[in-house]
Amino acid sequence: MPPHPEPDLTELQRNLGHEFSDPSLLRRALAHRSWCAEVGGEESNERLEFLGDAVLGWVIAELAFRQHTDLAEGKLTDLRKSVVNASALAEVAVEIGIGPCLLLGKGESAAGGRSKPSILSDAFEAVLGAVYLDGGAEAAATMVERLFAQRMASAALRLDRLDYKTVLQELTARRFDTAPVYVISDSGPDHEKRFFATVIVAGQTVGKGEGRSKKLAEQAAAEQAWLELSQPVAH
Template sequence: MPSTTWWPSSAEAGGRHTLASLDDRLGYSFTDHALEQLALTHRSWCSENPGHESNERLEFLGDAVLGLVVTEYVFARYPSMPEGQLAKTRASVVNATTLAEVAAEVGLGPALRLGKGEEASGGRSKSSLLADAMEAVIGAVYLDGGYDAARRLVLSLLTERIEVAAEGPGEHDYKTQLQELAARRFDELPVYRIRDEGPDHDKRFFAAVRLGGEVAGEGEGRSKKQAEQAAAKDAWARITSGLGDWGGEGERA
């Protein structure tokens, strides 16, 4: 296993600061920093530097831990939910797309240890690479701090997404509902504007959705997607309830 004093030469300047910043955003401080470094080591770096281990084994472990945490959570959180819906809810968050989004939100990309070729091809923003590294980080937290630490990390990152998914696909996808409503009633598509506030480790996003040049609804969340869904829900509720002055408050986001 690599030394705890190591930092990838391909990472941004001030590697130790990057690692500490990542810990802040994750809400977890590693006791064994070598495990964290290993979780961030892509096989492309290892192929250029023989003798070093990649994060693939930690990714394998993290995938299992992630699945167990989410399964346990939805099973306990939704006691009347049938097995089929439990499986759909879990699948909606335990997938590469969601994990890549979460990895981007916590700033995992700049902390990765990549080979020169992968670096040059934009590896720090590749969804598949980010998703794999996120699983590896979960596996590393499990080994470093135990199941409870890994569970806290997973739920801090995914609880809101799980609860949105548990409401049922389609039924509460307010962006789709608003788009269909706007096309029928106004013959136009909603336009979303996003702003954010707060430090990287505790950022909040605020969305305003506009129709006819006016703000139809507003919302906030821990991600752009959540904020847009909240704004769409607000607009959909105001329009369908017959409020004709939904744009009268002006734009605030």
Template sequence: MTDPGIDSVPGTSAAPCADGTQRSALLRHVGLDLEPDALELALTHRSYAYEHGGLPTNERLEFLGDSVLGIVITDQLYRDHPDLPEGQLAKLRASIVNMHALAVVGTSLGLGDLLLLGRGEELTGGRSKASIVSDAVEALLGALYLQHGLEPVRAVVLRLFHDLLIAAPRLGAGLDWKTSLQELSASSGTGVPVYMVDESGPDHDKTFTARASVGGEVLGAGTGHTKKQAEQLAAAQAYRAILDGDTASGAVGDGGADPDAADLDAADPVAERRAGAS
């Protein structure tokens, strides 16, 4: 019986979905079983749901899975790096829990081929869009959590994200946020970061508010008691916005394009680490 916490997807038995062999292979790769209806829901993109009379989508599971992934990765980083301050731990987490990194994991699972997509998404390459694949990873984790609980899913996350956890110190902790933002924006072709800083208050107790713009778009803001602190906070917010594809201009490096269309190969820390080791 399907877990009562998972919405069922009625009337999808005739959907043009992947065969049972592919889905079984996915679950073998994951290492946990999942009720068929739960897996179906985790793979149901909103474009498919809307084209089939408003079926439930995987977005609620995505919301849940995002939190499950966050607590597992945060807990592991906390244990692995007992001497790192909060700011550095946050940076390590940002190098793992982001759209591009999740899309790399999803691609390794073959999730793109299993998704239920609407015709429009099919025609525009939805199976290889980073945001769609990364959302499906979170939805799958959410469904697994509802059926199995946290500890079995923790083991799955730590196995699937093992390479990213190893690569995180080099990718995240070694640089300050401003340096990281500059390198990320340069590699993605979004432009050079520009900082605008306002100050207020008396000389002995000034407050600085910084905004970080990339490509003419304000992507981050931060407030601190020093200019440096405010700029670092703004850069951190902008860094996450670019990694998550959360920009008005769309996909990273593709001004004005569909935000779902970010390249799955962009910012692949696993591949980068392996290349550096060769």
């Protein structure tokens, strides 16, 4: 067996949804610096990683802007961060099979480099950079949208669930020119304490909630209040 066997990239290209006109770009995107140091005369994937990082940021920002028109700038930023981070990118890399195709030095391979989140996430960005160079902006955007649209939708739902206090405050400021007031109580022993929250807007109780912490109780109360106040006003 040769010291550095070449991987078969057919399945990876299928998973990417892009067949390379110049397969050497994909090969370079998978070349870790540890492998390049051992074989000599090969360029690592670091420059492609730089390019792919920029492409990913642009495509995700545009997707977030187009698909989530209800989110304010701060939430768009949170949404982007939730899907563009080393852990999330490593998950995508595993799903499309980048790990087995990596060109790693013997030491890095023996140390489990094919499953290291940092190596996988960097390689994913490099592969995206290679797709961009090989197929252009449309090919890169299509690949990102296919791999990330559902993740972004799920992340947006989580953001909404976790932030009812903010959306309630925005709603009450807009409709009543006031902020919600939270009244907290608790019961039970310290190790099993339950918290209860009542949210009051313009002197009226509009929501109640409970939870294992003050924060959870307030969020539950804010959710109930937001659902109540966001209903159309009957005429």
